[in-house]
Amino acid sequence: xxxxxxxxxxxxxxxxxxxxxxxxxxxxxxxxxxxxxxxxxxxxxxxxxxxxxxxxxxxxxxxxxxxxxxxxxxxxxxxxxxxxxxxxxxxxxxxxxxxxxxxxxxxxxxxxxxxxxxx
Amino acid sequence: xxxxxxxxxxxxxxxxxxxxxxxxxxxxxxxxxxxxxxxxxxxxxxxxxxxxxxxxxxxxxxxxxxxxxxxxxxxxxxxxxxxxxxxxxxxxxxxxxxxxxxxxxxxxxxxxxxxxxxxxxxxxxxxxxxxxxxxxxxxxxxxxxxxxxxxxxxxxxxxxxxxxxxxxxxxxxxxx
Numbered sequence: 001x002x003x004x005x006x007x008x009x010x011x012x013x014x015x016x017x018x019x020x021x022x023x024x025x026x027x028x029x030x031x032x033x034x035x036x037x038x039x040x041x042x043x044x045x046x047x048x049x050x051x052x053x054x055x056x057x058x059x060x061x062x063x064x065x066x067x068x069x070x071x072x073x074x075x076x077x078x079x080x081x082x083x084x085x086x087x088x089x090x091x092x093x094x095x096x097x098x099x100x101x102x103x104x105x106x107x108x109x110x111x112x113x114x115x116x117x118x119x
Numbered sequence: 120x121x122x123x124x125x126x127x128x129x130x131x132x133x134x135x136x137x138x139x140x141x142x143x144x145x146x147x148x149x150x151x152x153x154x155x156x157x158x159x160x161x162x163x164x165x166x167x168x169x170x171x172x173x174x175x176x177x178x179x180x181x182x183x184x185x186x187x188x189x190x191x192x193x194x195x196x197x198x199x200x201x202x203x204x205x206x207x208x209x210x211x212x213x214x215x216x217x218x219x220x221x222x223x224x225x226x227x228x229x230x231x232x233x234x235x236x237x238x239x240x241x242x243x244x245x246x247x248x249x250x251x252x253x254x255x256x257x258x259x260x261x262x263x264x265x266x267x268x269x270x271x272x273x274x275x276x277x278x279x280x281x282x283x284x285x286x287x288x289x290x291x292x293x294x295x
Contacts, residue, residue, distance in 0.1 A: 087250050088250075
């Protein structure tokens with residue numbers, strides 16, 4: 001029995017180690033903003049993950065950057081522009097509406113309209 | 120005649136998909152092109168008591184090559200980069216990214232050192248400001264200190280000869 005318990009404890013140890021570093025927030029609003037921001041930012045190494053989900057080292061760095069900036073009282077816009085100044089709009093899962101991204105935003109509407117025209 | 124429209128749509132679709140296949144999603148265009156090189160002040164790898172900041176290179180065209188001893192594809196590009204630097208066409212500064220200084224020094228002594236100097240970026244802070252996301256990366260900086268080109272991933276003989284070299288030559292011709 002003791003052996004089994006020890007074995008299980010060892011297993012749980014590893015799970016704890018593999019977990020993503022958790023940041024401590026005293027203010028629940030900040031925590032929500034942290035969650036929203038890290039889910040909105042794309043990890044550039046594993047491009048189909050946001051930085052909240054990714055284990056890549058760069059994602060860890062960016063998460064700690066977001067935390068750091070929230071702690072010194074920066075706004076969401078300031079944090080987002082910090083990221084886009086370095087990595088471009090590519091870091092955003094929802095790219096801004098610009099002349100360059102126009103087709104991205106309009107294509108679905110155009111497709112529906114074309115379909116409506118009977119093509 | 121009735122097949123013309125579907126055929127047309129098909130051709131357009133194939134062209135778009137063809138272009139899509141050729142695009143490399145890992146090549147993210149850097150927003151830093153045409154902007155001043157982000158400043159930093161970090162210790163030199165071989166002389167930690169001395170520091171380096173990009174400002175010191177003002178008036179020169181130079182390359183910043185981001186490397187690390189743990190980076191496998193850096194090893195791959197190293198031979199070509201060393202050969203390229205040896206021609207003396209441009210000064211190459213190395214940024215040892217998130218690497219232990221002793222590992223970096225060992226790596227250079229084993230494989231040869233193409234850099235006029237290397238900088239220790241232990242925490243990756245400079246890397247973050249330069250938008251580094253995959254080592255190796257190579258930046259071309261002009262005489263005014265503006266970033267003019269970024270190459271993500273290892274540089275081989277083809278990229279060095281057909282991309283980097285022409286840019287360096289053009290920039291050398293520009294006024295400082």
